[in-house]
Amino acid sequence: xxxxxxxxxxxxxxxxxxxxxxxxxxxxxxxxxxxxxxxxxxxxxxxxxxxxxxxxxxxxxxxxxxxxxxxxxxxxxxxxxxxxxxxxxxxxxxxxxxxxxxxxxxxxxxxxx
Amino acid sequence: xxxxxxxxxxxxxxxxxxxxxxxxxxxxxxxxxxxxxxxxxxxxxxxxxxxxxxxxxxxxxxxxxxxxxxxxxxxxxxxxxxxxxxxxxxxxxxxxxxxxxxxxxxxxxxxxxx
Numbered sequence: 001x002x003x004x005x006x007x008x009x010x011x012x013x014x015x016x017x018x019x020x021x022x023x024x025x026x027x028x029x030x031x032x033x034x035x036x037x038x039x040x041x042x043x044x045x046x047x048x049x050x051x052x053x054x055x056x057x058x059x060x061x062x063x064x065x066x067x068x069x070x071x072x073x074x075x076x077x078x079x080x081x082x083x084x085x086x087x088x089x090x091x092x093x094x095x096x097x098x099x100x101x102x103x104x105x106x107x108x109x110x111x112x113x
Numbered sequence: 114x115x116x117x118x119x120x121x122x123x124x125x126x127x128x129x130x131x132x133x134x135x136x137x138x139x140x141x142x143x144x145x146x147x148x149x150x151x152x153x154x155x156x157x158x159x160x161x162x163x164x165x166x167x168x169x170x171x172x173x174x175x176x177x178x179x180x181x182x183x184x185x186x187x188x189x190x191x192x193x194x195x196x197x198x199x200x201x202x203x204x205x206x207x208x209x210x211x212x213x214x215x216x217x218x219x220x221x222x223x224x225x226x227x
Contacts, residue, residue, distance in 0.1 A: 034214045043117075043204045043218030044156065087155065091214065099213030100146065100169060101206075103155035 004088045009108040018075045020107050022088030025069045033064060033071045036087045038106070044087065048073070075109075083111045115140065117207055117219035118187075125225045126195045134190040134222045138207030145188045146216060147173075147180060150202045162188060195226045 005023040012018045024033070032051050036044040048055055050062040050071070061074040075082060085106040118137040126132050138145050143164050148156040158172040162182035173180065177195075182188040192199055202223050206216035 032214055041221070041223075043206070043221050045218065046215045049214055089214070099144065099208070099216075100158040100161055100172070101148075101156070101214070101216060102158065103148075105155050 020073045024090045030092045031090045034089045038085045119219035132192040135187040136205035137187040142207035146206045148204045
């Protein structure tokens with residue numbers, strides 16, 4: 001499975017847009033890019049998933065360049081409640097993987113007032 | 114529609130005792146994963162089960178750990194003769210259909226071994 005690299009931590013202020021970039025140079029053709037959010041003392045929560053170009057939902061946007069060697073999670077106008085750890089994962093979509101998610105260290109986002 | 118449920122939320126055991134962790138997946142989900150999270154670390158895959166079958170247990174220690182997902186009832190992760198290094202948060206996750214990457218996680222069981 002492709003290894004991912006993302007910043008250990010980031011700071012932001014309320015109301016700002018936050019962009020967290022993840023590098024995955026060895027991404028395979030059948031790999032998808034998925035982001036999870038984890039609050040302290042809770043299980044991770046699926047945020048967004050994409051394969052190429054741009055994906056947007058009510059929570060975030062995911063930008064994936066043509067070479068797919070990196071991706072950027074964009075959180076618009078963050079609030080204090082967005083303080084969490086954000087994990088970038090890459091892996092195939094479907095039974096060929098047995099579905100296990102490979103989590104790295106994640107990026108700890110601290111939103112300040 | 115209830116989410117993934119885990120109990121107990123907190124479990125304290127002394128070294129050498131047994132720990133039993135339970136997970137009820139979301140309604141309609143027949144796939145369950147168990148992950149372990151050590152303090153200040155990311156989650157590590159342990160085992161993947163479908164009803165009555167272990168599909169992948171490559172992340173689970175060969176000794177003292179076992180998991181099951183019976184036809185009826187919750188999935189059970191069992192740790193025998195616990196040691197202090199087993200202290201961690203244990204999460205289970207489930208998903209529907211072929212959406213392997215979109216797993217729904219429970220709140221976790223925090224195991225403390227004294």
